[in-house]
Amino acid sequence: MSSELNPGLILGQSKEERYKILLEQMPHLIQQEDHWLSSLSNFVAVVNQVFSDVSWVGFYLVDNGKLVLGPFQGKLACTQIQFGRGVCGKVAETLLTEIVPDVHKFPGHIACDSESNSEIVVPIIKDFVFIGVLDLDSTSFNTFDEIDKVYLEQLVAVLITNLTIPFPVK
Numbered sequence: 001m002s003s004e005l006n007p008g009l010i011l012g013q014s015k016e017e018r019y020k021i022l023l024e025q026m027p028h029l030i031q032q033e034d035h036w037l038s039s040l041s042n043f044v045a046v047v048n049q050v051f052s053d054v055s056w057v058g059f060y061l062v063d064n065g066k067l068v069l070g071p072f073q074g075k076l077a078c079t080q081i082q083f084g085r086g087v088c089g090k091v092a093e094t095l096l097t098e099i100v101p102d103v104h105k106f107p108g109h110i111a112c113d114s115e116s117n118s119e120i121v122v123p124i125i126k127d128f129v130f131i132g133v134l135d136l137d138s139t140s141f142n143t144f145d146e147i148d149k150v151y152l153e154q155l156v157a158v159l160i161t162n163l164t165i166p167f168p169v170k
């Protein structure tokens with residue numbers, strides 16, 4: 001990480017403007033010479049810093065045919081998720097971003113935080129290999145929409161480009 005995100009740039013901006021600033025900054029925040037673990041950690045830190053309505057943001061990474069908890073910001077979370085289970089597990093099978101306006105209506109939703117009410121999960125694919133998901137939760141309903149999908153997918157694309165990652169481990 002070479003420079004810090006200036007919070008003054010972010011305050012008072014709309015969600016879309018915040019994403020645009022973040023996208024501009026991301027190549028400077030996440031660099032190829034950084035260790036992948038540091039990059040994932042800083043990625044969730046900056047998303048957490050910029051979006052106050054996000055209560056949990058983190059990675060689940062493929063390991064031995066399941067998803068394991070990676071760097072995150074927020075409350076304690078479940079450490080393993082099987083493919084096909086919950087929102088993250090569904091995305092591991094469909095490889096498509098899932099927007100969940102009300103987690104209580106999502107069949108099989110895994111409630112790590114009982115206060116979570118909406119969620120978005122974005123697949124992470126590097127060199128045609130599925131390596132994990134980015135998961136964002138909110139205590140409000142209907143927090144995430146197409147704007148989040150479009151920009152989070154772009155942010156993940158920038159992250160992946162600048163990541164030297166040994167995943168999937170197996």
Ligand code: SME
Pocket residue numbers: 056077078081085086087088089108109110111112113116119135137
């Ligand atoms: N709710 C997720 C589990 C992970 S937590 O939200 C951190 C799911 O159903 O996959």
